[in-house]
Amino acid sequence: MTAEPLPEARLDWPGVVVVGGGVTGLLTALELDRRGIAALVLDQAAACCAQSGQAHGWLHRGGIFPDTGTADVELLDQGARAWARLLDQHPDPAAVDCRVGGLHPRTLDAVTAVWRHLRLPYQHATPGAACAWALHAPERAVVPLRVLRPLLAGTRVALRRAEATGITAYGNTARSLTVRAGQRLFRVNADAFVLAAGAGIAALLPRAAPADRLAHRLSFMLVARSAAAPAHALAIPEQEALGLFTVPRTGGGHRYSLLSNFISYAPTADLGHSRANWLSGIAPTVLRFLPGLWESPDTRWGVYAAVKAEPTRPVALGAPTMALLPTGHANVAAGVPGKLVLAPLLAQALAEAVSGHARPAPATPAAAPDALPDLPWGPEEWEITALVRRSTLFAGEAP
Template sequence: MTGLPTGDGTGERVHWPGVVVVGAGVTGLLVTERLRRRGVPVLLVEQSRLGAGQTGHCHGYLHRGYIYRGITAPQRQALTRCADWWDERLARAGGDAVVGERSVVGFTGAAEREETLAAWKTLGMPWEDIGAPGLEGTAGTFAVPETTVSPRAAMRVVAGVAASTPTVHGRATAVWPSGRSMRAVDVLTGEGTVTITAPAYVLAAGLGTPDLLGPWARTLGIRTRLSYMLVCRTGRDLPHAFCLPADSAQGLFVASRPLGPDRVYLMSTFVSFWASTEDADARRSWLGAASRVLATHLPGLWEDPEARWGVYPARKVEVDAPGGGLPEGGVFDLGWDNAVTVLPGKLVLAPMYADRALERLARLTGLDRLRGPSLRGASLPGWPLPGPGPLLAPHGPGDSPWAAEDWEMTPLFTRTELFDHPEPYHPVPAPPTRKETHRWSA
């Protein structure tokens, strides 16, 4: 296919007998889990840990359509099916993935409230009129059945099989097209470039997708959107999850995580920038808008001298579609007969995108013909695969192949320190790394 970057043909070459999945975010992990359960050998390509990148900095809302204006019945049904899928599997597994089973939606104006309530009634969406301690300046607050989860804990529950999947640790840098097929992908590892060939591919590279696809990504309208996430640790009693779906400058989107006797609240506005990298002006502008919203709607928290604040960039790869494109993401056909590209969407929609990717790949390649015995303990030419163990973490007690959520790596300061000095003087520290003794693990 013209316009796509191609590999340079140098470095080590390896053939994989099944499907190569590029990216171990939520969608890549669910694709991996589904392929493994069908008996198809999977090789993951991931430059960080499982669930890092866009997955690691999301709120964790399992949306059911309550915050979207003009949502259609089919869109509502798609969100509901996916939310039910998550709820069922998380309930079956137990554990600490679920943060809260209800969320609060508030409205800043009476007209907006009545318009939205009418839409909820038309679509048969349940809600309850309630009070919301600590949330001020609204024209009504309502409890709705939207679950919030810890993305890391949820992924460990629903896609834990990925932790025993052979993985090459590195960044996919280029694809090799050949007519109507994808014949290879280049992966830059700590020891050089490896060119991997396979019968089929799923490109779920998340934030790496624009660079991986190059000019073709721009043709499809695939772009990177930059926003920010505030992190606030407090002992104040606030709703565990709430949203003010106002315009971009006045809206507020909040989810929380328990942390000892306190809670950590992850807060974002609807202000964003079409940019792949951040700068001081973007951060200053975003924090200025956020400070006005917080002072208006959470004045007690805003004035709390004991609260501690942090901020990190939250980049998202999306399709630049009119109206934002709900549902976002999805499976893209690049014209290849053995590969699909999956863009990130909302966390709740990942099961639907994983299913679509497999359906498309099955039609193209006939996945059943790729079934084979487990490759655990097997080897490829020049590449011994060790036995099961952690993927990217040191082999010590308590180590995990799963990425920390971004808020867990964000330093916290007083409100004055953060908002009066918005330049990124305090970068988010990178996850701990170690020297790899090999590039493969299982």
């Protein structure tokens, strides 16, 4: 029996609709609100849940990326300073300082050259485990959700849960967005639209994500709950460490480490095979550089996958940068930040791209569309990742 078509209702929004409740989408909504434009954020799951909830939160300034050009380093620094201004408004108690360690003098020279160029202070630290040198870095790690939630609480931004399924346009102007909420379809009319859904942009507007402009990659994050989890963030930009980095989290009275590296895969690859391959590579790295965490009998381990969209690069060196993507519509902007640290800068660019098409917010704040359910927050992916003994997760791969 053929199901009856879902009834379609009309919603009018006097401003800009932002598709994607991750860091970029939420920061874009904040920027639009600052400019006096009503912003409605739509996401099919939760705010700061998808890639944002899977992110480690390290605000890179370029030191740990080999062969990063001067322009990219300065852009990363601008992004870090933009985050610092956000933290000044609502300090994140979970923000932590970072350390960088390594094996070779040439790596030390390359890392410190970047920070000297940016006139950033750093201090030498006592190397731990297998490192030959260590630095207290002029970088921080944040929890995106804990930064953005209080910032949005004091704005007129509306957060609603719905899945965007299509755009209706006349000529080069988008008129409405079709969304699904539960069993209902809605046609949301607005002045302009921002696509900030990362890997979901291609499904909504294929022309905005051509293969030569946007790449998708599969990466993994290791979760370790342990009393031995470091209280600081650590990065080791060496080939021998596979670019290992870790950031701390706390929850439920426990300490956690989120660990990953620079190894990624094509999303079309077999997930189970990629996961096993990644675990077999990171296991000896953790043993070598974080032996206390690896060997502690109380440590419990888990792993989760994340698919990220980022701009393509002619060579696989340096740090991914942000990109505005072609949409074919004058009042539609789309983009991906490449790195979390660049999200505030991309948000400014996206807001600027659509502001000229949007009317000022009415004197009376626009009523949030009650027909759409509220958008919940989180949780972060590590909070819902199952944890097991090391022998279970690394069966056949542990050294």
